[in-house]
Amino acid sequence: MNTIDHDDLQQHRSYLLRYAMLQLRDPHLAEDVVQETLIAAIESDKFAAQSSLRTWLVGILKHKIMDVVRKRAREPQLEVAEGEDESELVDALFKENGHWADPPQTWNAPEKSLENAHFWNVFEQCNQRMPLNTARAFMMREFMEMTTEEICQELSVSPTNCWVLLHRARLALRECLDLNWFGNAR
Amino acid sequence: MLDCKQNTELLSQSYERPVTLGERIAMRMHLLMCRGCRNFEKQLVFIRKAARELPRKL
Numbered sequence: 001m002n003t004i005d006h007d008d009l010q011q012h013r014s015y016l017l018r019y020a021m022l023q024l025r026d027p028h029l030a031e032d033v034v035q036e037t038l039i040a041a042i043e044s045d046k047f048a049a050q051s052s053l054r055t056w057l058v059g060i061l062k063h064k065i066m067d068v069v070r071k072r073a074r075e076p077q078l079e080v081a082e083g084e085d086e087s088e089l090v091d092a093l094f095k096e097n098g099h100w101a102d103p104p105q106t107w108n109a110p111e112k113s114l115e116n117a118h119f120w121n122v123f124e125q126c127n128q129r130m131p132l133n134t135a136r137a138f139m140m141r142e143f144m145e146m147t148t149e150e151i152c153q154e155l156s157v158s159p160t161n162c163w164v165l166l167h168r169a170r171l172a173l174r175e176c177l178d179l180n181w182f183g184n185a186r
Numbered sequence: 187m188l189d190c191k192q193n194t195e196l197l198s199q200s201y202e203r204p205v206t207l208g209e210r211i212a213m214r215m216h217l218l219m220c221r222g223c224r225n226f227e228k229q230l231v232f233i234r235k236a237a238r239e240l241p242r243k244l
Contacts, residue, residue, distance in 0.1 A: 103222025
């Protein structure tokens with residue numbers, strides 16, 4: 001066990017804030033969960049030496065974020081209203097007969113993008129543009145690496161709805177990266 | 187026969203649940219004939235990879 005230096009904690013603050021923002025997309029909520037995380041860290045006063053301080057903090061943060069998400073999931077009226085129906089996106093991508101309106105083109109050397117700081121800006125922005133619940137489900141799945149079952153449970157939706165959310169997220173993200181990064185705007 | 191819309195749904199679901207042999211065959215058949223969906227399949231792999239790398243890029 002290591003004891004925690006309060007200055008060290010502060011150094012991780014901005015990282016934790018960005019992490020929380022990706023999932024919650026509300027600066028006040030993000031600020032709150034980060035504050036709670038740091039307080040919890042200080043109160044426990046030690047962490048297992050086998051993990052890095054950041055990994056340990058993110059572990060606490062994930063729990064705090066899920067508390068908020070769970071609470072919100074029980075108040076669906078707050079969030080579903082604002083333009084949540086992105087079935088329009090899916091309709092726009094496919095023709096009536098189910099074929100692509102505009103078939104995906106090859107992406108040029110996508111792996112190289114992962115090394116490019118600007119790519120990550122675009123990636124974050126594309127996430128921000130998704131409707132809240134869609135983005136939330138996607139980030140829980142891929143960013144926080146939760147299982148599909150956990151996500152359905154946390155969001156109080158059926159597995160089928162969960163799959164639909166995740167699929168729409170992938171379609172939306174693919175479209176956004178295609179237009180804004182891989183340059184297949186036609 | 188799957189159309190592109192159904193095929194992309196199944197591709198996406200294969201990340202969430204085990205797909206049946208029949209579904210797998212149907213996807214393969216479609217992908218053999220459809221370049222757009224082949225590109226989509228590769229891009230899904232990339233999107234997952236990128237999202238899972240994001241925590242290290244913040």
